[in-house]
Amino acid sequence: MQITDNFDSGNIRVINATDASNIQLEIKHDNQSEFYQWFHFKLQTELNANGERQEHVLHLNNVKNSAFPGGWNNYQAVASYDREHWFRVPTQYDGEKVTISFTPEFDSVYLAYFAPYSYERHQDLIHNAQLHPLCQLQVLGQSIDGRDMSLLTIGEPSEGKPNIWITARQHPGETMAEWFVEGLLDRLLDEDDGLARVLLNKAVFYIVPNMNPDGSVRGHLRTNAVGANLNREWLEPTMDRSPEVYLVREKMLEVGVDMFLDAHGDETIPANFVAGCEGIVAYDARHKALEDKFKDIMLVITPEFQDTLGYAKNEPGKANPTVGTNWVGNQFKCLAYTIEMPFKDNDFLPDASVGWSDERSRILGRDFLTGIYHMVDDLR
Ligand SMILES: [Zn+2]
Numbered sequence: 001m002q003i004t005d006n007f008d009s010g011n012i013r014v015i016n017a018t019d020a021s022n023i024q025l026e027i028k029h030d031n032q033s034e035f036y037q038w039f040h041f042k043l044q045t046e047l048n049a050n051g052e053r054q055e056h057v058l059h060l061n062n063v064k065n066s067a068f069p070g071g072w073n074n075y076q077a078v079a080s081y082d083r084e085h086w087f088r089v090p091t092q093y094d095g096e097k098v099t100i101s102f103t104p105e106f107d108s109v110y111l112a113y114f115a116p117y118s119y120e121r122h123q124d125l126i127h128n129a130q131l132h133p134l135c136q137l138q139v140l141g142q143s144i145d146g147r148d149m150s151l152l153t154i155g156e157p158s159e160g161k162p163n164i165w166i167t168a169r170q171h172p173g174e175t176m177a178e179w180f181v182e183g184l185l186d187r188l189l190d191e192d193d194g195l196a197r198v199l200l201n202k203a204v205f206y207i208v209p210n211m212n213p214d215g216s217v218r219g220h221l222r223t224n225a226v227g228a229n230l231n232r233e234w235l236e237p238t239m240d241r242s243p244e245v246y247l248v249r250e251k252m253l254e255v256g257v258d259m260f261l262d263a264h265g266d267e268t269i270p271a272n273f274v275a276g277c278e279g280i281v282a283y284d285a286r287h288k289a290l291e292d293k294f295k296d297i298m299l300v301i302t303p304e305f306q307d308t309l310g311y312a313k314n315e316p317g318k319a320n321p322t323v324g325t326n327w328v329g330n331q332f333k334c335l336a337y338t339i340e341m342p343f344k345d346n347d348f349l350p351d352a353s354v355g356w357s358d359e360r361s362r363i364l365g366r367d368f369l370t371g372i373y374h375m376v377d378d379l380r
Helices: 119-129 176-188 194-202 213-218 243-255 285-301 324-332 358-378
Strands: 002-004 013-016 023-026 040-044 056-060 077-080 087-089 091-093 098-102 108-112 135-142 148-154 163-168 204-208 259-266 273-275 335-342
Touching: 077 098, 087 098, 119 135, 119 148, 119 176, 119 213, 135 243, 148 243, 163 176, 163 243, 176 194, 176 204, 176 259, 176 335, 176 358, 194 358, 204 243, 243 324, 259 324, 259 358, 273 285, 285 335, 285 358, 324 335, 335 358
Parallel strands: 023 056, 163 204, 163 259, 259 335
Antiparallel strands: 002 040, 013 023, 040 108, 056 098, 077 087, 077 108, 091 098, 135 148, 148 204, 273 335
């Protein structure tokens, strides 16, 4: 039996892997950070004494002190034999450790916290996008590990058009966020899609599919290469600690923002929801009307969206100004939402075999583009 995390976005520490019925593992911390929760590793399985496939029982021993212990309640890990199709495997949390138990059907199997989104796929995504006649692929600068901070600008910039910004994976382990962007981009770049054509006539899209490429490749949950939680860096980012935010923020200040969507995953809450700007200093009746309209539209568009479960609302003026959505909403006085998708499942529309998934995230991304279409005339 062999277990390795020596690849893009891998994360596991092997404590003991001699007995298939009692494999002891730990999740590694993000570099220079206390956060950990993302795991991703490959298991080369072992046959039993009779040469038959056998159950493998894998314990994640250190989850009790992970970033979101509540995330392990009712959580099922994902596995894949072909690295394309990810399915859920029986997983239990006893308050101390997470235990994954299943009998692999093939020699080698990948296990992860959620369907991974590789750096290669990220490159494919942005380079495929640049083939669209209205798309520009720009490098804003480099991350701490020297990776490109890539921005897609889609549409013809002009004075009167609203600028719609979409970012994903400030928290790199929240891979559903980039699956979401992939689905949204798929539709936006489809030249046969009338809704996309109208949107590109009326607005300009600025899309950063991966805000944290270093954390993504390093197998982090929540931080960049030096342990910065990028979604707490928006008030005063620096090129030393958070160039990823600094570079994107500079571009926002240059071109302006009329709408901002920042895609994330939530470890604990089993539903899709948005978190808005009710606590920012600049919040007013117009801002609230925009937020309410967008939520109402999304509720009509897809049963995957809901507004019952979510974060507690901030008191007026008490929003954390270092959070991307709050900083952008306040600075540009524009509609700004954090989009949260589950790691577990959408309990309002559960699917036991895959849970919330890469494909469902992609479809939700398409559906959010429909929502943007219904808002585009209201943004200015
Ligand atoms: Zn997040």
